[in-house]
Amino acid sequence: KAxxxxxxxxxxxxxxxxxxxxxxxxxxxxxxxxxxxxPGQGLQFLFEYFSETxxxxxxxxxxxxxxxxxxxxxxxxxxxLELGDSALYLCASSIRVRSxxxxxxxxxxxGTRLTVT
Amino acid sequence: xxxxxxNSPSLSVQExxxxxxxxxxxxxxxxxxxxxxxxxxxxxxxxxxxxxxxxKNEDGRFTVFLNKSAKHLSLHIVPSQPGDxxxxxxxxxxxxNAGNMLTFGGGTRLMVKP
Numbered sequence: 001k002a003x004x005x006x007x008x009x010x011x012x013x014x015x016x017x018x019x020x021x022x023x024x025x026x027x028x029x030x031x032x033x034x035x036x037x038x039p040g041q042g043l044q045f046l047f048e049y050f051s052e053t054x055x056x057x058x059x060x061x062x063x064x065x066x067x068x069x070x071x072x073x074x075x076x077x078x079x080x081l082e083l084g085d086s087a088l089y090l091c092a093s094s095i096r097v098r099s100x101x102x103x104x105x106x107x108x109x110x111g112t113r114l115t116v117t
Numbered sequence: 118x119x120x121x122x123x124n125s126p127s128l129s130v131q132e133x134x135x136x137x138x139x140x141x142x143x144x145x146x147x148x149x150x151x152x153x154x155x156x157x158x159x160x161x162x163x164x165x166x167x168x169x170x171x172x173k174n175e176d177g178r179f180t181v182f183l184n185k186s187a188k189h190l191s192l193h194i195v196p197s198q199p200g201d202x203x204x205x206x207x208x209x210x211x212x213x214n215a216g217n218m219l220t221f222g223g224g225t226r227l228m229v230k231p
Contacts, residue, residue: 004160031217043161043206043221055216090160097216103149103168106217108160 002027004093004109012115018079021112025072025093031055032074033106034066037088046089049074050097078114086116120144121209123222130229136194138225140207143188147209151219152181152192155204164205165192197229 005024013019025032034046045058049068066076072093078085092106121142130136140150148169153161167174167181167190174181180193194201204226208219 033217033219035219035221042223043208043219045218045220048216048218050216056218058218092160092217094217098210098212103166103210104217105163106219108153108162110158110160 004091004107006089006091006109006112008112009110010113010115012117013081014117015081015083017081018077019081019114020075020077021089021091021114023074023076023091023093023109025074025091026107029093029095029107030072031094031097031104031106032068032072033092033094034074034076035090035092036060037090037111038086043090046076048097055097081116083116086114088113118143119223120147121207121220121222123205123207123225125225126223127226127228130197130227132199132229132231133196136192136197136201136227136229138192138194138205138207138227140190140192140222141188142190142209144209144211144220145188146211147220148212149210150181150183150190151208151210152179153206153208153221154201155206155224161206194227197227199229199231202227202229 031050033048048056068074088111090111094106151166152164155161204224207222
């Protein structure tokens with residue numbers, strides 16, 4: 001079974017530009033979450049999508065947005081890039097959203113390394 | 118305000134000995150805790166989890182202990198192997214209204230020396 005794939009793996013952008021990152025979850029998984037990893041802040045939750053609807057959102061500015069398609073693939077977009085947006089962006093998929101105490105394992109992709117210059 | 122903290126950024130252990138990685142949390146709503154392992158250029162991979170109704174969960178060489186009154190959990194790896202060298206993250210999950218959102222600690226880099 002193929003794992004979570006993220007494209008591109010590496011990206012260099014200039015301040016002020018915008019960027020779109022893509023995530024393809026494991027086949028059959030309907031929940032996709034995005035995380036930002038930086039040396040100073042660690043892994044921070046960005047948002048989660050399930051069945052094309054945003055379920056949760058972390059404490060990030062409105063420049064960070066996402067969407068999910070009917071095939072569960074997800075994209076995240078960052079507009080007006082800042083130097084501080086340089087990070088590893090990780091996508092995780094899960095078969096479904098947690099409910100009634102059940103916790104479903106999340107599988108992470110290898111990430112997209114974004115460098116903003 | 119960090120709700121999940123790993124106060125040791127790094128840990129060095131001799132092969133064959135025990136590795137103990139610690140994690141503290143502040144949010145009493147967390148009811149599920151997980152440990153992930155991360156190698157460079159890869160995403161985190163799930164290791165082991167524990168529900169707040171338990172105080173211990175074991176899986177092979179890995180054991181997680183949870184002390185709810187102290188809001189503290191630890192991961193024990195026995196015996197440690199060089200292949201265990203990686204960054205370890207603890208993470209916490211709140212009940213279903215938070216979906217699949219995980220709150221991560223800052224990570225501890227474990228180095229197992231041959």
